Amino acid sequence: MWRRVASVSHLTFAHNSTVNKNACTFKCWEAFTTEIPRKEKTTYQTAKTPFITFVLGGPGSGKGTQCMKIVENFGFTHLSAGDLLRREIASNSADGIMILNTIKEGKIVPSELTIKLIQKEMESSDNYKFLIDGFPRSEDNRKAFEQIFGAEPDNVLFFDCPEDEMVKRVLNRNQGRVDDNIDTIKKRLKVFTALNLPVVNYYLEKGKLYKINGVGTVDEIYKQVHPVFSTFNFENQFCSEVLC
Numbered sequence: 290m291w292r293r294v295a296s297v298s299h300l301t302f303a304h305n306s307t308v309n310k311n312a313c314t315f316k317c318w319e320a321f322t323t324e325i326p327r328k329e330k331t332t333y334q335t336a337k338t339p340f341i342t343f344v345l346g347g348p349g350s351g352k353g354t355q356c357m358k359i360v361e362n363f364g365f366t367h368l369s370a371g372d373l374l375r376r377e378i379a380s381n382s383a384d385g386i387m388i389l390n391t392i393k394e395g396k397i398v399p400s401e402l403t404i405k406l407i408q409k410e411m412e413s414s415d416n417y418k419f420l421i422d423g424f425p426r427s428e429d430n431r432k433a434f435e436q437i438f439g440a441e442p443d444n445v446l447f448f449d450c451p452e453d454e455m456v457k458r459v460l461n462r463n464q465g466r467v468d469d470n471i472d473t474i475k476k477r478l479k480v481f482t483a484l485n486l487p488v489v490n491y492y493l494e495k496g497k498l499y500k501i502n503g504v505g506t507v508d509e510i511y512k513q514v515h516p517v518f519s520t521f522n523f524e525n526q527f528c529s530e531v532l533c
């Protein structure tokens with residue numbers, strides 16, 4: 290089980306991250322069991338720092354589908370930026386109409402708004418492992434995240450899929466989405482090439498990118514994804530001593 294240790298005035302991300310240490314609030318978590326009396330807890334050694342994976346790829350490349358499998362196997366919390374934005378539209382919030390029109394046009398919603406929704410979910414979660422799916426979709430998204438959270442992701446998945454396959458999948462998706470039509474898809478693919486590929490290249494150069502061949506069955510693709518996480522020891526995902 291996990292217990293919140295403290296809210297800190299900045300994120301306690303990956304130990305090696307180069308971060309703006311005053312940018313954000315977040316929580317540290319510590320393991321506890323009923324067998325260990327509180328006074329014996331070694332907070333500094335048990336607190337967890339968030340583990341963040343960005344999941345990138347064009348529309349229909351299979352991000353959401355593979356995220357579900359990662360959640361099942363590794364206990365991540367899945368935060369789909371698109372789902373959070375659609376929820377905002379459905380809630381009739383003040384920003385809803387603007388978000389709807391932006392999505393219909395295949396464009397990108399202002400970064401601060403999307404980040405606010407992601408941040409809210411993370412802060413109210415008991416988990417420390419997060420898959421952030423469909424984000425960042427632009428260099429502006431990426432830079433704003435870094436500035437607001439004061440950190441970078443631990444790793445980045447990129448589902449590489451040919452356009453004709455993505456179009457086919459999106460047109461067969463059948464989820465009643467306003468952007469799953471041929472006109473919007475064409476716009477989204479242009480936006481993906483122009484705005485998202487620079488983000489992919491950024492993480493490639495940083496050595497954080499795992500490029501996955503997005504063609505094949507769901508299981509074939511997941512076989513490439515699984516080793517990305519199975520080799521990581523999440524037990525060592527501690528907060529730093531200074532922070533907790």
Ligand SMILES: Nc1ncnc2c1ncn2[C@@H]1O[C@H](COP(=O)(O)OP(=O)(O)O)[C@@H](O)[C@H]1O
Pocket residue numbers: 346347348349350351352353354355458459461462463503504505506507510
């Ligand atoms: N490997 C695959 N082969 C065929 N169809 C797939 C595959 N992966 C996902 N799909 C289907 O394609 C559609 C888009 O997948 P989804 O996971 O929603 O992609 P994304 O989140 O990248 O847009 C869904 O209907 C999904 O069931």
Ligand SMILES: Nc1ccn([C@H]2C[C@H](O)[C@@H](COP(=O)(O)OP(=O)(O)O)O2)c(=O)n1
Pocket residue numbers: 346347348349350352353369370371372374391392395396397398399403422423424425426430468477
């Ligand atoms: N970071 C993001 C993510 C999504 N959006 C908007 C624009 C996207 O076309 C829609 C849908 O995103 P979503 O990730 O659900 O789409 P796909 O799963 O890739 O088909 O939401 C955004 O503006 N900014």
Ligand SMILES: [Mg+2]
Pocket residue numbers: 352353369371423
């Ligand atoms: Mg998706």
